Amino acid sequence: MHPTAIVLLNLGGPASLDEVQPFLLNLFQDREIIKLGPAFLQPLIARLIVASRLLEVRTRYASIGGRSPILPETQAQAVALAQALAETGHPMEVRPVFRYSPPRAGGVLRELAGLGIRRILPVTLYPHACNATTGSSMGELKREAADLELEILPGVQSYATDPGYLDALEALLRTTLAQAPGATVVFSAHSLPLKQIQGGDPYERETQATVEALKARLGDIPGGYRLAYQSKVGPVAWLEPSLGSVLKELGGREVVVMPISFVGEHIETLFELDIEYRELAGKCGVTRFLRVPALGTDPTFIGALAHLALQGLS
Template identity: 40%
Template structure:
């Protein structure tokens, strides 16, 4: 029986209010986030984290004083472990959780994986759409820490799954459930809201926005609603640089002008955290009321939806050993997206 270690990657979040500032520092000191030389990045990260900490602490107070992201990810890891236990390949799978900017960090998890002594390590970011700022950052940190821990097992990287059947089916089901609860109301406009990125990162070849668009197209096709009214938009903008758009705030304002109710789908998130529980549920709900949106509803994240978990298990079980690729077979992204790390043949 072969031993397989599956490592789930997520952003992480502060586990108490005192952890907010160091968490923010870790975030902004990441060269994938602030792309400046180390000494300059360090100083900027110190400045931003100190200035933003009081604001962020208020956000986390609204969630009970801590981020729920680790608990959410632990539940997903448990569900995935249980699903993998039903496999028929005879292998043993153990699932680990590694957070990028707060505990458990990759260094500690790499030591746990080393002690487990697996025959293969399978890396699975909980970011359906690949970005150099999220999945790639986590994978690079893991590579460094795995090397330091002395992990020599073959490593398979499952970098993204923007149109994976289980992921798409899970969100489609949750949207349908939300639409059923809205029966009797006017048909809403669907806002597929994803975390934003600076435009220069996308222009530099990051495939994230393109992959978000593929996700939304797949969900819309599976919904199969005639004349579906939907928009893709981006939230969580920070700093003075230009970000990809349209902004979620602007689309909320437009819905108010059009007299359209809204159903918001957090299409790039698979776990509940500050950007869903506070930004979408509180701040944007208040904005919608101010802008005259008739009704504002939000679809929950897929979290432990059975179709999503089964889909993740399928990605793991159907992997191509030792690869680093979208869907673990052929390259998903067009070759113009140089930020894509996939190795096999390119799609024209």
């Protein structure tokens, strides 16, 4: 057995409607993803926010099947990555590790240590470097690994302009755009509080780098390109423009929305994009609303992760 295992880092999500509340509490209590008042008050503020939003969020999950699909999808990505590595002569254990729902870092690392694993190679499923996502996941991973005397390698912490990642995105975008060649392409990324960007977080810069790289690959298109942000939470200032405001400007046009900060389907794509923003687009007079699918187990994307993982081992 290879002494190094790969863990795929992702946010996580509730596996049932009963798990929505603990998932939200774990998320809002993490000051690395969002600071809510002074540190000693954050647990209380988090509980108040969750109480106020619980019914709405449960309703959203109910509308997409009563759970997040992120666990089975990430498990499928882990299986695909393990197979791709084995085909190159590098068989390795590959496991999902979520930040706010099972499987959490502690349990996965204990299991891997029991198998004789001594080194962990983290591979993020957040394409763009961000302290609130990969940074927070790496922090928890290192804390849990210390007690088990496991070595955490630097790993793969972003790949905003990796050629293989861009190849996969380009192919999916071209396929969808072929259905509406005159459409405006709207790249949609998860938003982030402006304070975090102003504090030096690289997320906005890396997101824009992906967008510019894809625009260069596709060249000029009749409908042009826009970048927008979604999934804002709370009253503080977040990255703009919002996806809603951009859709309001595109009445009378066809629109192709491409989620570029998500590599799998979950609440932000299946509910926000496919239900909420599709409905808003219709109200705004958008004549056709198409959405590019997330990468999932796309072979080109999995191949890119395998290549990056092997680089991380060298």
